[in-house]
Amino acid sequence: MKKVLAVLLALPLVAGCEVTQRISEGAYRNAVSDGVENELQRQGIELQERPLCTTPQTSADSVVRVNCTALTQTSEPVIVRGVAYNADTVRPRESYVVTVAGREVLRKNCLSLGCGKR
Numbered sequence: 001m002k003k004v005l006a007v008l009l010a011l012p013l014v015a016g017c018e019v020t021q022r023i024s025e026g027a028y029r030n031a032v033s034d035g036v037e038n039e040l041q042r043q044g045i046e047l048q049e050r051p052l053c054t055t056p057q058t059s060a061d062s063v064v065r066v067n068c069t070a071l072t073q074t075s076e077p078v079i080v081r082g083v084a085y086n087a088d089t090v091r092p093r094e095s096y097v098v099t100v101a102g103r104e105v106l107r108k109n110c111l112s113l114g115c116g117k118r
Contacts, residue, residue: 025064028066029054032053033051033068035110036080036096037051039098040100043105043106046072047071048070048071048073049071050070051070052068052070053066055067062087062088064087064092065081065083066084067080068080072100080097082096082097083095094109094110095108
């Protein structure tokens with residue numbers, strides 16, 4: 001995911017286009033949403049729907065934040081907070097924390113299917 005993140009987030013810098021930036025942020029939100037859903041399923045936590053993620057504005061191109069929300073099958077709230085530092089490089093530093101009903105269930109620096117290959 002780090003390589004994908006770097007490429008996706010570098011696109012707006014190269015293209016200088018607002019549309020490309022929105023597409024890149026959308027791809028990042030989707031990757032995080034899919035990664036969270038996959039990680040929670042591994043722990044036996046099923047969601048009603050895939051997480052809905054947003055990327056709030058930051059003051060630097062090198063920092064990207066992501067916030068996601070969802071509900072478990074038993075209607076417990078799921079909150080995801082993530083950040084990628086050095087996002088404008090090929091090796092961003094990522095950090096994600098996932099809570100369910102206020103208790104931390106996951107803290108990782110990668111949320112993609114390719115994480116095990118690092």
